[in-house]
Amino acid sequence: xxxxxxxxxxxxxxxxxxxxxxxxxxxxxxxxxxxxxxxxxxxxxxxxxxxxxxxxxxxxxxxxxxxxxxxxxxxxxxxxxxxxxxxxxxxxxxxxxxxxxxxxxxxxxxxxxxxxxxxxxxxxxxxxxxxxxxxxxxxxxxxxxxxxxxxxxxxxxxxxxxxxxxxxxxxxxxxxxxxxxxxxxxxxxxxxxxxxxxxxxxxxxxxxxxxxxxxxxxxxxxxxxxxxxxxxxxxxxxxxxxxxxxxxxxxxxxxxxxxxxxxxxxxxxxxxxxxxxxxxxxxxxxxxxxxxxxxxxxxxxxxxxxxxxxxxxxxxxxxxxxxxxxxxxxxxxxxxxxxxxxxxxxxxxxxxxxxxxxxxxxxxxxxxxxxxxxxxxxxxxxxxxxxxxxxxxxxxxxxxxxxxxxxxxxxxxxxxxxxxxxxxxxxxxxxxxxxxxxxxxxxxxxxxxxxxxxxxxxxxxxxxxxxxxxxxxxxxxxxxxxxxxxxxxxxxxxxxxxxxxxxxxxxxxxxxxxxxxxxxxxxxxxxxxxxxxxxxxxxxxxxxxxxxxxxxxxxxxxxxxxxxxxxxxxxxxxxxxxxxxxxxxxxxxxxxxxxxxxxxxxxxxxxxxxxxxxxxxxxxxx
Numbered sequence: 292x293x294x295x296x297x298x299x300x301x302x303x304x305x306x307x308x309x310x311x312x313x314x315x316x317x318x319x320x321x322x323x324x325x326x327x328x329x330x331x332x333x334x335x336x337x338x339x340x341x342x343x344x345x346x347x348x349x350x351x352x353x354x355x356x357x358x359x360x361x362x363x364x365x366x367x368x369x370x371x372x373x374x375x376x377x378x379x380x381x382x383x384x385x386x387x388x389x390x391x392x393x394x395x396x397x398x399x400x401x402x403x404x405x406x407x408x409x410x411x412x413x414x415x416x417x418x419x420x421x422x423x424x425x426x427x428x429x430x431x432x433x434x435x436x437x438x439x440x441x442x443x444x445x446x447x448x449x450x451x452x453x454x455x456x457x458x459x460x461x462x463x464x465x466x467x468x469x470x471x472x473x474x475x476x477x478x479x480x481x482x483x484x485x486x487x488x489x490x491x492x493x494x495x496x497x498x499x500x501x502x503x504x505x506x507x508x509x510x511x512x513x514x515x516x517x518x519x520x521x522x523x524x525x526x527x528x529x530x531x532x533x534x535x536x537x538x539x540x541x542x543x544x545x546x547x548x549x550x551x552x553x554x555x556x557x558x559x560x561x562x563x564x565x566x567x568x569x570x571x572x573x574x575x576x577x578x579x580x581x582x583x584x585x586x587x588x589x590x591x592x593x594x595x596x597x598x599x600x601x602x603x604x605x606x607x608x609x610x611x612x613x614x615x616x617x618x619x620x621x622x623x624x625x626x627x628x629x630x631x632x633x634x635x636x637x638x639x640x641x642x643x644x645x646x647x648x649x650x651x652x653x654x655x656x657x658x659x660x661x662x663x664x665x666x667x668x669x670x671x672x673x674x675x676x677x678x679x680x681x682x683x684x685x686x687x688x689x690x691x692x693x694x695x696x697x698x699x700x701x702x703x704x705x706x707x708x709x710x711x712x713x714x715x716x717x718x719x720x721x722x723x724x725x726x727x728x729x730x731x732x733x734x735x736x737x738x739x740x741x742x743x744x745x746x747x748x749x750x751x752x753x754x755x756x757x758x759x760x761x762x763x764x765x766x767x768x769x770x771x772x773x774x775x776x777x778x779x780x781x782x783x784x785x786x787x788x789x790x791x792x793x794x795x796x797x798x799x800x801x802x803x804x805x806x807x808x809x810x811x812x813x814x815x816x817x818x819x820x821x822x823x824x825x826x827x828x829x830x831x832x833x834x835x836x837x838x839x840x841x842x843x844x845x846x847x848x849x850x851x852x853x854x855x856x857x858x859x860x861x862x863x864x865x866x867x868x869x870x871x872x873x874x875x876x877x878x879x880x881x882x883x884x885x886x887x888x889x890x891x892x893x894x895x896x897x898x899x900x901x902x903x904x905x906x907x908x909x910x911x912x913x
Contacts, residue, residue: 294320294340295365296455304333314338328354346390368415371545414440439496439777458628479632518810532829542801543569551651554579559595562656568834602836610645626790632898639787658799662808664817675714695728700890723894738873764814852893866903
């Protein structure tokens with residue numbers, strides 16, 4: 292796991308000092324080693340910070356240059372099947388001088404070009420410079436893994452191209468992208484190719500790009516898509532679970548390969564517990580597990596993690612969070628480039644800090660909900676459709692609009708307001724942050740006058756993902772897989788772990804598991820009535836302790852509403868001056884007032900707090 296950056300300057304020589312400075316803003320991503328490479332014509336520069344995981348010697352240093360000098364790579368991530376690829380490449384005549392996956396990736400590109408992406412099982416963001424020859428122009432090739440586990444930002448201008456693992460390492464941006472702000476206020480994150488900073492974009496998951504260095508032209512394309520859901524409808528659940536279990540074990544086995552200590556983050560929920568079970572089966576040594584506790588809080592479910600740890604004989608570590616973890620935001624602030632309103636970033640940061648004291652690599656359970664139908668709003672939407680689907684859509688939509696006019700934070704408001712597009716589309720029109728009606732209140736009148744016709748663009752984007760499914764459950768899981776998973780959960784994990792120089796690996800997001808879950812598992816083996824995760828629960832009955840409640844939905848949850856009230860919203864008030872001018876200050880004060888009166892505005896206020904923090908950090912200047 293590393294931090295990468297690069298610069299192409301079409302009008303002046305690359306400033307090595309600048310390149311080094313930008314690279315070193317990401318020292319937390321790679322504290323073990325550094326490197327810089329500049330092309331002979333001084334127009335291209337690549338830089339790298341290394342967190343050593345495989346082949347800890349200096350032979351693994353990046354940027355790495357091919358033996359013939361034509362190709363240069365900077366790489367962030369892990370190629371889990373690198374050993375199998377290495378054998379295949381050796382048969383083609385390639386020789387290797389390190390034990391790294393970086394050298395294998397570089398050779399794979401030399402052998403197969405862009406087609407190498409289909410062979411990679413891993414998490415990655417990388418750039419490869421090709422000096423070209425008499426028939427092939429020089430180019431820069433960039434790619435990001437299928438699920439979007441590793442980030443890649445870029446800024447493409449007429450005379451300059453920059454890329455980096457983090458926004459702070461990109462210099463060529465100015466002001467806020469207010470369209471991205473609109474998306475953020477609905478979703479709590481900035482999705483897909485958008486960026487909160489004007490002039491900067493993200494390479495989306497499962498996408499690649501190539502820059503022709505002779506012309507400066509850039510082409511971006513998708514190289515992988517989720518397969519269609521084409522299951523055998525009468526498939527046997529036990530047989531499906533057999534295949535899933537085999538895939539989970541192999542994915543976990545691959546992700547335990549490292550030349551440094553490895554552990555597992557354990558919340559005690561179904562996803563992380565299954566990863567611990569798989570690790571215990573395939574690991575030659577006792578597994579180390581890590582969790583956080585919330586002493587005295589009803590959200591503290593560390594007892595379940597202890598049940599799992601005791602059952603598998605893991606070396607278990609716990610860390611309590613103080614009454615108000617908001618103080619942790621001061622430590623987190625330098626690592627929050629783009630705002631993210633997922634408050635579980637706080638416990639994720641804390642558990643990453645605990646984990647890093649013992650191991651350098653940790654496995655987590657992200658992706659299970661999306662693959663196997665784990666969210667509670669799936670059965671809720673299906674139940675509401677059964678109960679209210681007979682109501683004429685215009686009547687239901689009008690009822691939703693009436694509810695949306697209620698003050699933010701009133702109990703039941705969000706639920707009814709989310710029926711605007713019908714019960715099955717609650718995940719689109721409902722939001723714990725700012726739905727389209729609340730955004731109309733939050734934005735200033737002048738800004739609304741300029742953008743109101745485009746205000747529901749974020750909802751329409753979610754709807755475009757929803758329409759790719761073949762049935763309601765398939766639609767809901769695909770929507771989550773293409774939105775909140777890559778742009779919230781995986782961003783949160785990347786930021787929290789890399790802030791502590793910890794590499795996180797996610798077995799559920801092995802591409803073989805992703806393809807099997809979306810292609811082969813019928814929706815009724817994901818959600819049936821009020822039952823979710825049916826395939827995972829079959830595995831739980833086989834692999835997990837009997838006294839573990841597998842029907843719970845637990846991540847690293849925190850009592851944000853209580854923390855904000857205890858703080859009297861002081862941190863939120865402190866950030867108001869940093870919020871963009873398009874945000875109505877009076878509406879923020881009304882949200883604070885409602886919160887102090889007992890309304891549930893904690894998520895909204897935390898979202899504004901994180902937006903203000905990002906701007907104050909000068910990550911995205913107004």
